[in-house]
Amino acid sequence: MSGAARAEHRVLIIDDHVLFAESLELALSLEGYDVRRLELPEEGGSMATIRSLALRRNPRTVLLDLDLGRFGDGMNLIAPLAKAGINVVVLTASEEIGRWGGCMRLGARRVLPKSGALQQALATVRRLHQGLPVMSPDELETLLDAWARERRNHDEVRQRLDRLTPRERQVLGSLIEGRTVRMISEDSVVSEATVRTQVKSILNKLEVSSQLAAVGLAHQVGWQQGV
Incomplete structure (x- = not known):
């Protein structure tokens, strides 16, 4: 050439x-x-x-x-x-x-x-x-094919996140910011037991076993509270 x-x-x-x-x-x-x-x-x-x-x-x-x-x-x-x-x-x-x-x-x-x-x-x-x-x-x-599989997984995770109630979305948003259950309870003026119940519901709906996994799942699809 x-x-x-x-x-x-x-x-x-x-x-x-x-x-x-x-x-x-x-x-x-x-x-x-x-x-x-x-x-x-x-x-x-x-x-x-x-x-x-x-x-x-x-x-x-x-x-x-x-x-x-x-x-x-x-x-x-x-x-x-x-x-x-x-x-x-x-x-x-x-x-x-x-x-x-x-x-x-x-x-x-x-x-x-x-x-x-x-x-x-x-x-x-x-x-x-x-x-x-x-x-x-x-x-x-x-x-x-890899893109299609990732897209399907993304959509599935989004569907799980859409199951959260407005209050659960707020709690997940706080977890993403690094706030503890105690801090969330103080901010919301509710008991820690109430927040723990909300966190448990979030984990069940997202089908994960820990707060860290829930935060990771949200990051994986670029989830933001209110979006």
């Missing part, structure tokens, strides 16, 4: 880990690609800002980190970038295969673990440049 041809392939790196992004930029530049790093705003800005800046660069391929610090989850960028005809390659430290499947469902071309991602990223960009597939049908099916 000629250097001139690669120079026409613009690669944009969206990653708030500067050293990692610089390593990618250097490696891709040495291979002759037109590669840029998206400078994330130090103050202000939002995910919409990043999306606008990325589309303005008109890249052919985007190497996207999922953890964009204060800007949030990079998954929110996949669909709009893919819809614009951009090859989105996700680089992530997350080992949640269901989340990888979610990225593919949104239009990513491939998901790579950040551990050892440099050579894999280079190989993936080369294949995209050549118009070659970067993931086998079996790999894609495995990831999408």
